[in-house]
Amino acid sequence: MGRKPQENPQLDMTPMIDVVFELIIFFVVTLTESQKKDETIELEDGQHGVVLTPEEFPPDHMQIDIASRDKDGNYLKKGRISMGDRTLTKADLKDQIKLRKDRYGHEFPIFIRADFATRHETVREVMDACAEMGIWQMSIMAVSEDKTHGDSRKHLMKLKGKE
């Protein structure tokens, strides 16, 4: 009954493992790319707000970040306004809003993502910039379900209160 070796071959796993590793590397790289955002910003809880999962962000939205700490975790005297990785002054911010307005019209959503410990002063600057560019409606971001930080925020609050 001389079988040919091809009919019942030894399954060689090596290429499969190679491919799996390729996939892992691919996903790790793309995931970290998409998560590039200011990690020092911790939002305040807001369970009652309009829930927004990461997939639901409108494509034309404009997100303005306000950090109260630098990358090493030291508190800044004044909040840092940024978009993406770029730090913006109020004038820069107005330029950016103007660019958006030219492209999308009046109605694009503005999301203000401000750290819970920022002074209102800096938030005010952003709101004023929007208002001066003729946009009266904006959304303030909060966390509906906290999955990344958990209790670390309360810990931070205590630390900062001691200063």
Add this chain to the structure above:
Amino acid sequence: MGRKPQDNPQLDMTPMIDVVFELIIFFVVTIKQEDIFSKLNVNRPAPASSKSESDNDEPCKIEVGKNARNKNQGVYVINGKEMKLSEVDEYLKTTVAGKSKKPEETPIVIRCENQSPHKALVDLLDRCYKYRLFSLSVFSM
């Protein structure tokens, strides 16, 4: 009966299971769950126009300031009375949302002090949303 190994191979699952466990551990350790966000919509009235305040309903005015003792906590002032967040919650529930036929349209005017922490404002907005008070205006002072 010298069989060649290729003829009737026993698939050795051990390395595959090893790899799969490695993968599981790797993903459990590295995957970071995304927060689920919520948004609180507010209006920023034009600096010059105070006209909108005098429309239809009497607006509910709430001031947000900084707490003198702990600079990370806010303090709320309604009708000249200092309140904690829990008291504001109660006030919004009974006095504002409770008495209004259309809480969605009852104007809430929030005046926020420059030095107050952002947390205080977000907490207040969240409480307003809790009682379906959606007509929120934020002024700064």
